Amino acid sequence: MNSDDNNYSDIIDEIFDRAIYGPKIFKNKLVLFHDYIPKRLLFREEQISKLARHLTTLIKHQRTSNLFIYGKPGTGKTAVTRYVINRLLEKIKGTDFKFIFSYVNCRLAGTEYRVIKYMADSIGLKLPFTGLSTEEAFNRLKNHLVNLKKPFLVVLDEVDALIIRYGDNLLYSLTRLNYDESDIIAMIIGISNDLRFKEMLDPRVLSSLSEEEIIFKPYTATELEQILWDRIQLAFFDNTVDQGAVKLAAAISGSENGDARKALDLIRVAGEIVEAQGGNKITTDHIKMAYNSIDRERTLEVIRTLPLHSKLIIGALYLMTIGGQNNRIKSSVLYQKYSLLTGEIGESPLSSRRFYSLLTELSLLGIVNRRIDNYGRRGGRVTTVKFDVPLTLIKKSLVEDPIIGDLLINKFD
Ligand SMILES: Nc1ncnc2c1ncn2[C@@H]1O[C@H](COP(=O)(O)OP(=O)(O)OP(=O)(O)O)[C@@H](O)[C@H]1O
Numbered sequence: 001m002n003s004d005d006n007n008y009s010d011i012i013d014e015i016f017d018r019a020i021y022g023p024k025i026f027k028n029k030l031v032l033f034h035d036y037i038p039k040r041l042l043f044r045e046e047q048i049s050k051l052a053r054h055l056t057t058l059i060k061h062q063r064t065s066n067l068f069i070y071g072k073p074g075t076g077k078t079a080v081t082r083y084v085i086n087r088l089l090e091k092i093k094g095t096d097f098k099f100i101f102s103y104v105n106c107r108l109a110g111t112e113y114r115v116i117k118y119m120a121d122s123i124g125l126k127l128p129f130t131g132l133s134t135e136e137a138f139n140r141l142k143n144h145l146v147n148l149k150k151p152f153l154v155v156l157d158e159v160d161a162l163i164i165r166y167g168d169n170l171l172y173s174l175t176r177l178n179y180d181e182s183d184i185i186a187m188i189i190g191i192s193n194d195l196r197f198k199e200m201l202d203p204r205v206l207s208s209l210s211e212e213e214i215i216f217k218p219y220t221a222t223e224l225e226q227i228l229w230d231r232i233q234l235a236f237f238d239n240t241v242d243q244g245a246v247k248l249a250a251a252i253s254g255s256e257n258g259d260a261r262k263a264l265d266l267i268r269v270a271g272e273i274v275e276a277q278g279g280n281k282i283t284t285d286h287i288k289m290a291y292n293s294i295d296r297e298r299t300l301e302v303i304r305t306l307p308l309h310s311k312l313i314i315g316a317l318y319l320m321t322i323g324g325q326n327n328r329i330k331s332s333v334l335y336q337k338y339s340l341l342t343g344e345i346g347e348s349p350l351s352s353r354r355f356y357s358l359l360t361e362l363s364l365l366g367i368v369n370r371r372i373d374n375y376g377r378r379g380g381r382v383t384t385v386k387f388d389v390p391l392t393l394i395k396k397s398l399v400e401d402p403i404i405g406d407l408l409i410n411k412f413d
Pocket residue numbers: 033034035036037038040041042043044071072073074075076077078079080192193227260261264
């Protein structure tokens with residue numbers, strides 16, 4: 001064994017020793033993951049009882065109305081819906097009350113066909129992965145429902161993702177089930193955190209889907225603090241989380257949309273940081289570090305998913321910035337550099353109008369900072385830009401990109 005091996009084994013030993021013998025703070029980390037449904041949901045009495053009352057019409061085989069649930073991200077829509085339906089399913093076990101239930105996350109399902117297939121799967125109907133038209137698949141689903149003769153409850157979570165891509169055909173067919181098929185009692189619960197899709201709905205579909213509505217308001221910082229403490233008891237050993245840390249996590253998430261998911265993420269990531277350092281208590285400093293690390297991940301993800309030409313603009317700005325032109329860069333000069341880069345990968349540059357609209361988008365996303373200065377009638381208006389996020393982050397995201405990474409690799413310092 002040479003000395004290098006020794007060095008490595010020391011490092012490995014230290015990491016494993018710390019994991020095995022070091023202080024532990026997580027009692028059960030799983031309860032901090034996004035898909036965990038808590039046994040207790042705070043501050044949602046009104047929504048829970050409204051949903052529960054609404055569902056009783058279904059199990060009593062009464063004609064029912066559909067329901068639309070709306071609220072900003074992380075306000076408990078999915079958790080509350082799944083929680084109340086699970087309770088109902090438990091409650092009716094062994095009784096004469098019956099219904100069939102399907103939960104589909106439309107964003108994860110991706111296509112109309114997959115949404116239908118998910119519904120079919122959960123009610124015991126086999127559909128092939130491909131080969132059927134959506135109409136044919138839907139007809140088979142409908143016939144199956146007629147044969148089952150039980151009320152049908154379908155939750156379409158993140159339903160906006162379906163409508164924005166495919167329009168409202170499927171939703172229309174689902175809302176028609178109660179009218180066209182007298183043998184079927186169906187209830188649709190649509191959930192969304194984005195109301196833009198409503199404009200894309202046919203007025204009949206819209207009025208049918210939102211006959212009843214439940215609104216989820218953002219949580220206040222005080223509410224988030226209690227939600228956090230409730231979960232901390234399950235997730236962490238006693239005395240491993242500082243009160244100030246919880247206050248700070250709640251204050252940050254309270255000021256940013258009142259998002260409980262964000263608050264829980266902050267605590268979880270802070271806990272991971274403490275554990276990696278071999279520490280035994282989460283403090284405000286760890287929450288700040290967690291905030292930066294989550295922010296960093298989010299920025300990387302935003303850049304990663306941008307279209308090619310936006311990445312080329314970022315690449316051009318990066319090269320100009322590290323090339324010593326530290327100050328703000330004139331957008332007209334940036335356009336030239338962007339056009340050169342674009343040519344190097346055999347693409348044609350976008351028109352300057354499109355270029356400016358992509359630049360506006362990059363500034364809305366908080367990646368670049370754009371300033372317009374007015375130099376009077378002679379000088380005209382001059383737009384200048386600079387990055388609004390650290391250069392190391394920009395570099396990391398560019399290097400990872402298969403096209404831009406190859407293009408820029410030789411140009412980096
Ligand atoms: N009232 C609450 N009490 C306890 N935990 C909650 C509460 N509300 C939300 N949470 C937790 O916060 C996280 C986010 O909640 P949920 O997934 O229900 O948000 P959502 O409203 O569906 O968000 P999105 O629109 O992004 O889908 C989950 O981990 C959930 O367990």
